[in-house]
Amino acid sequence: MTIDHETLTAFAKTYGLIYMMIVFFGAVVYALWPSNQSKFDRAANSILEQDED
Amino acid sequence: MISQLTKTERETALFLTALLTLSGLTLGLLGRNDLLGYHGALLAVAGMSLTFLLIKDYYKPEPDPDNRAKYYDDPIKVGLVLALVWAVIGMIVGDWVAWLLVFPEATFDAGWASFGRLRPVHTSGVIFGFGGNALIATSFHVMQRTSRARLADNISPWVVVVGFNLFCLMAATGYLMGITASKEYAEPEWYADIFLTIIWVVYLVLYLRTLARREEPHIYVANWYYLSFVIVVAMLHILNNLAIPISLGHAKSYSLFSGVQDAMIQWWYGHNAVAFFLTTGFLGMMYYYLPKRAGRPIFSYRLSIISFWGIVFLYMWAGSHHLHYTALPHWVQTLGMTFSIMLLVPSWASAGNALLTLNGAWGKVRDDATLRFMMVAAVFYGLSTFEGSFMAIRPVNSLSHYTDWTVGHVHSGALGWVAMITFGSIYTLTPWIWRKERMYSNKLIELHFWLALVGTMIYVFAMWNSGIIQGLMWRAYNTDGTLAYSFIDSVAAMKPYYVARAIGGLMFLAGAIVCAYNVWKTAKLPTVTEYTPDKPPLPARGRPSAAAQAAE
Amino acid sequence: MLGKHAKLERTAIGFAIGIIIVASIGGLIEIAPLFTIDETVEEDPDMRVYTPLELAGRNIYIREGCYACHSQMIRTLQDEVERYGPYSLAVESQYDHPMLWGSKRTGPDLARLGGKYSDQWHVAHLLDPRSLVPQSVMPAYRWLARNDLDVSDMPLHLSAQKKVGVPYTDDMIANADEDAFGQANPDSEAADGFFERYGFEANARYFDGDRRKLTEMDALVAYLQSIGTLSEAASKNNEITKTIPDEGGAE
Numbered sequence: 001m002t003i004d005h006e007t008l009t010a011f012a013k014t015y016g017l018i019y020m021m022i023v024f025f026g027a028v029v030y031a032l033w034p035s036n037q038s039k040f041d042r043a044a045n046s047i048l049e050q051d052e053d
Numbered sequence: 054m055i056s057q058l059t060k061t062e063r064e065t066a067l068f069l070t071a072l073l074t075l076s077g078l079t080l081g082l083l084g085r086n087d088l089l090g091y092h093g094a095l096l097a098v099a100g101m102s103l104t105f106l107l108i109k110d111y112y113k114p115e116p117d118p119d120n121r122a123k124y125y126d127d128p129i130k131v132g133l134v135l136a137l138v139w140a141v142i143g144m145i146v147g148d149w150v151a152w153l154l155v156f157p158e159a160t161f162d163a164g165w166a167s168f169g170r171l172r173p174v175h176t177s178g179v180i181f182g183f184g185g186n187a188l189i190a191t192s193f194h195v196m197q198r199t200s201r202a203r204l205a206d207n208i209s210p211w212v213v214v215v216g217f218n219l220f221c222l223m224a225a226t227g228y229l230m231g232i233t234a235s236k237e238y239a240e241p242e243w244y245a246d247i248f249l250t251i252i253w254v255v256y257l258v259l260y261l262r263t264l265a266r267r268e269e270p271h272i273y274v275a276n277w278y279y280l281s282f283v284i285v286v287a288m289l290h291i292l293n294n295l296a297i298p299i300s301l302g303h304a305k306s307y308s309l310f311s312g313v314q315d316a317m318i319q320w321w322y323g324h325n326a327v328a329f330f331l332t333t334g335f336l337g338m339m340y341y342y343l344p345k346r347a348g349r350p351i352f353s354y355r356l357s358i359i360s361f362w363g364i365v366f367l368y369m370w371a372g373s374h375h376l377h378y379t380a381l382p383h384w385v386q387t388l389g390m391t392f393s394i395m396l397l398v399p400s401w402a403s404a405g406n407a408l409l410t411l412n413g414a415w416g417k418v419r420d421d422a423t424l425r426f427m428m429v430a431a432v433f434y435g436l437s438t439f440e441g442s443f444m445a446i447r448p449v450n451s452l453s454h455y456t457d458w459t460v461g462h463v464h465s466g467a468l469g470w471v472a473m474i475t476f477g478s479i480y481t482l483t484p485w486i487w488r489k490e491r492m493y494s495n496k497l498i499e500l501h502f503w504l505a506l507v508g509t510m511i512y513v514f515a516m517w518n519s520g521i522i523q524g525l526m527w528r529a530y531n532t533d534g535t536l537a538y539s540f541i542d543s544v545a546a547m548k549p550y551y552v553a554r555a556i557g558g559l560m561f562l563a564g565a566i567v568c569a570y571n572v573w574k575t576a577k578l579p580t581v582t583e584y585t586p587d588k589p590p591l592p593a594r595g596r597p598s599a600a601a602q603a604a605e
Numbered sequence: 606m607l608g609k610h611a612k613l614e615r616t617a618i619g620f621a622i623g624i625i626i627v628a629s630i631g632g633l634i635e636i637a638p639l640f641t642i643d644e645t646v647e648e649d650p651d652m653r654v655y656t657p658l659e660l661a662g663r664n665i666y667i668r669e670g671c672y673a674c675h676s677q678m679i680r681t682l683q684d685e686v687e688r689y690g691p692y693s694l695a696v697e698s699q700y701d702h703p704m705l706w707g708s709k710r711t712g713p714d715l716a717r718l719g720g721k722y723s724d725q726w727h728v729a730h731l732l733d734p735r736s737l738v739p740q741s742v743m744p745a746y747r748w749l750a751r752n753d754l755d756v757s758d759m760p761l762h763l764s765a766q767k768k769v770g771v772p773y774t775d776d777m778i779a780n781a782d783e784d785a786f787g788q789a790n791p792d793s794e795a796a797d798g799f800f801e802r803y804g805f806e807a808n809a810r811y812f813d814g815d816r817r818k819l820t821e822m823d824a825l826v827a828y829l830q831s832i833g834t835l836s837e838a839a840s841k842n843n844e845i846t847k848t849i850p851d852e853g854g855a856e
């Protein structure tokens with residue numbers, strides 16, 4: 001099979017899109033996962049704990 | 054600076070400067086019959102000067118080993134100063150080319166002083182010189198503080214700072230001599246591109262090694278933004294600059310790509326350079342210095358993560374909005390438009406996140422010009438991304454493309470967002486790393502703020518006006534169906550706006566000079582005595598620091 | 606999945622490599638079609654290449670940054686076609702390494718410039734733009750007439766162009782310096798070789814009007830006169846379709 005422009009384009013427009021959606025969805029789930037909340041709170045506050053030097 | 058290096062480090066440094074000298078000499082020799090020779094000489098001279106500096110201080114006593122328990126801030130200081138130097142140079146040239154459009158005879162019959170050669174000196178000077186140095190310096194600060202770890206070694210930060218500035222110098226001097234690859238924002242030629250690639254790999258490795266030393270498992274979100282800047286810029290840079298030099302002894306090369314393919318790759322680069330150089334890097338800055346200055350955690354940490362991934366993915370697709378109605382296939386244009394509009398969501402998520410962080414601290418914003426710089430930056434970030442998404446719509450772009458509207462959009466992003474967030478961060482950072490109680494003068498910060506804000510407004514409004522007038526004049530018809538204006542009519546109509554823009558730019562430039570002066574004076578204030586960091590950086594995990602040094 | 610993510614985060618290297626892999630897979634899938642996009646370009650078997658002199662002129666155009674103010678890409682919009690001429694086709698820039706489509710029109714588009722003005726007009730305009738167009742903001746380029754054109758490297762230029770895909774013959778490469786000279790000196794012996802290799806249609810003239818020396822002005826004017834003339838595809842296309850694919854790019 002030769003990989004021509006048509007094939008690549010079709011692939012990008014379908015599987016490429018699905019792939020990106022899945023990864024993005026994964027990131028959103030990670031960000032919203034309830035048990036991660038405390039970790040994020042800690043991170044958000046961590047930079048304020050140190051007095052700058 | 055050199056007294057902070059151990060004996061072995063001084064040797065390593067000497068080896069590197071010798072290598073630089075040698076590569077400079079080789080390049081100079083190969084290119085002795087071409088402009089390339091000058092850049093060989095530039096590198097050789099830089100290498101020799103650095104070697105000289107090192108030898109001069111070679112026998113100075115070694116630093117106190119306890120110093121290694123502290124953060125390493127010398128490269129940050131140098132990076133910040135260089136950022137300000139480039140800001141002033143880049144903006145002087147910017148304002149000069151702005152005046153050139155009013156007084157076109159001011160080229161003095163010298164090639165190097167003509168608009169076409171000076172314009173890239175401006176764009177590279179401000180984007181890479183000012184923006185790049187600011188990003189590198191602040192990233193060194195953020196990576197150390199958020200990891201509570203010292204920079205992974207003492208040599209590579211210098212390689213990054215010095216190497217990157219040599220690249221900027223080759224870029225700017227090259228344009229003046231007529232060395233350019235003509236790709237917007239990627240004008241330097243092949244040898245400078247290779248040089249930058251090496252520097253960039255050192256930067257990435259340094260960043261990762263420093264993060265690897267951290268104690269806290271979670272990596273603070275600002276680092277994600279900075280890292281995406283480092284990584285994606287490397288990919289963009291390598292792909293877009295693929296070219297074949299006419300010989301190893303010539304500066305000139307020909308792009309591997311041509312025509313429509315070259316255009317698409319160029320604007321895939323161009324747009325993502327906006328995304329990952331002018332946006333994510335500076336968002337990293339914002340996500341650290343804004344909460345620090347406001348003394349409040351970021352409004353929503355979750356939103357900052359989602360916004361990160363949204364930006365990373367959506368920008369990839371958006372580049373083709375630079376090529377609407379061109380010979381590019383239709384579907385690519387539509388794709389670019391659609392994703393540019395979707396891009397507004399994560400962009401506003403970040404802008405909103407910043408502003409909501411300030412909600413409840415408005416009193417501080419009112420009193421503190423530094424924090425106000427950051428607030429205004431967030432507002433302009435929101436504005437210019439909204440404008441960008443709007444301009445990506447094909448019919449809107451049919452009007453705005455090729456006109457000053459684009460220039461207005463660029464500078465609403467560049468002055469309002471990039472420069473303002475940088476100035477805010479510089480004012481926050483300067484007293485910290487120079488160990489002063491505060492900036493030399495708060496009045497001067499206040500002055501700078503108003504110069505910058507008013508200058509930006511004048512610039513952007515002038516360009517909106519001129520751009521839209523231009524666009525409308527080009528497409529205006531008489532009742533008999535003929536075009537109403539000749540091209541030169543539209544050029545003549547621009548004159549008042551070009552004057553206004555140059556004046557606004559002058560104010561902005563004046564502000565930058567005030568900033569440089571203020572930082573200079575701050576560095577000379579008495580140092581806060583008996584400085585002890587409240588929380589010193591943690592020693593590298595799992596290994597005693599002495600062994601860690603030996604390993605490096 | 607989440608536990609893994611936390612562990613991944615613990616090692617910065619793992620995290621960064623994760624970002625690289627995840628984002629670049631997406632990126633690569635998306636840009637892969639760009640590397641084959643040239644397959645979609647219309648064909649024009651009659652298209653000619655730039656002559657060595659024109660190529661040298663093109664490099665001066667690049668060196669001086671003309672592209673910062675002039676586009677070479679007429680969009681598929683009614684007013685543009687009426688103002689400048691047939692809209693640009695992808696095939697027309699297939700030998701342009703790099704392309705010079707531009708992104709700003711401080712001055713007008715140049716995609717159909719070739720043959721529009723006389724050589725004398727161009728020379729006068731480049732020496733003093735305001736003598737012809739009083740309100741112009743273009744810089745004067747007087748040094749071009751003073752600088753001798755260095756053609757000794759032209760074979761190197763052509764052979765690099767060939768490496769990136771422009772169909773220059775070995776004969777053209779070997780004689781590139783002679784041909785550059787010949788094109789600007791039609792009465793010289795070198796001109797015969799030039800005609801032989803590039804055909805009689807290719808313009809050979811004393812571009813800058815000065816018979817004594819070969820200057821950068823010769824080269825730049827030769828290039829300007831060649832813009833849009835390498836291929837006739839666009840004008841033919843315009844005759845056939847007569848209409849502009851409104852709202853559409855070249856499909």
Ligand code: HEM
Nearest residue numbers: 144147148150151176179180460463467471472558561562
């Ligand atoms: C003193 C302030 C400044 C002035 C007076 C100024 C002026 C100018 C002028 C006259 C141009 C050429 C526009 C044209 O070709 O019509 C330009 C282009 C540009 N400037 Fe600035 N500038 C300033 C600051 C900045 C800063 C701080 C940045 C970035 C951080 C920046 C980024 C750019 C870019 C990216 C372009 C190219 C725009 C395009 O190609 O569409 N400028 N500037």
Ligand code: HEM
Nearest residue numbers: 327331374375393396438441442444445454463466467708
């Ligand atoms: C959602 C975000 C954004 C979108 C969708 C967007 C979209 C656009 C569009 C449609 C153009 C005009 C292209 C043309 O007609 O030639 C443009 C140009 C430009 N934008 Fe943005 N923009 C965004 C944010 C920004 C930001 C934050 C900056 C920061 C400085 C920026 C810098 C630029 C530059 C430098 C150009 C000029 C490129 C050139 O022609 O040389 N953009 N952008």
